[in-house]
Amino acid sequence: MENTLIKRGFILAALMNFSVVVFSRGFTNTAINSADPVVMSNFGLLMIVMWGLAYLCIGLSNSSAKWISAVFAVEKLIYVVIWILWHSENSVKAVYSEDILAGVFYSIYGLNDLIFMIFFVWVFYLSSKNKDVLPSTST
Template identity: 40%
Template sequence: MNNGWITKAFIAAGIINLAGVLLFSKGLTNELLWQWDPVLFTPFGLVLIMLWGGAYIAASHRHLQLPWLSLVFAAEKALYVGAWILWMAAHGQQLSSIFEQDWLTGVFFTIYGANDALFMLVFLFAFYRARHSRVKVNQMT
C-alpha cells in the first residue's frame, strides 16, 4: 500500500497548524480567542500549537519509522477534540454572538474540533500502518 498520502497528510496538518493559527489569531493578536478560551488559545498556547505543526512536518517523511510518535500526535489531537467538545457544550449556544463580534473567531471555534478529529484519525492510521509495515526501524537514513 502506498503511504505517500500519509506523508502529505502530516504536512497538511503541519501547515494547517502553522498557517491556521496565524490566520485565525490574526498574527497572535486576536484577543477574542483567549477571551473565549483562556486555557488553550492564549498567545503562548497558540505558539505551542504552531510548534506541534512543525513537529508534524518534521516527522512527515519518517512516519513509518516512528509509529509511537504518530500515536503521540493522535493523543495530542484527541485532547484538543475533547477540549472542543467541552467548549461547545459550555459555549456552543454563544457562537452566534462570537460570529457577530468577529466572524473569523466564530469560524475557528466552529471548525477546530472537526479538523483535529480528522487529523487524529490520520495519525492513528499512520500508527497502525507503521506498526504493520515491513519497513525496519534501522532503515532510517
C-alpha cells in the same frame, strides 16, 4: 502510494496547525483568546504552531512514525475533547458576533483535530503492521 499519502498527511496537518496564525491575525485577535483564555491564549496558539512544526519534521524525515503518531493521536484527542466541552458551555454565535475569523476557528478546529487524530491512528496502525509504511523524502 501509502508513503506519499502519509507524507502529505503530515505536511497537511502541519499546514492546518500553521493556519492558526491566520485565524489569530498573527496572535493579535483577542476574540480567540477571550473565548477560551486557558487553551487558546497566545501561548496556547504558539504551542499549536509548535505541534505543526513537529508534524512537518516527521513528514519530511525518513524516521519511524509509529510511536510519534500515537503521541500525535492522543494530542489531537485532547483538543477534540476540549472543543466538545467548550461547545457544551459556550456559544460560538457570541464569538462570531465578536469576530468572524474567531467564530470560524471555534466552529472548525475540533473537526480538524478529529480528522487528523484518525489519520495519526491510521499511520500508527499501518506502522505497526508494516515498517515500510513511513514518510520518505524520496517520493
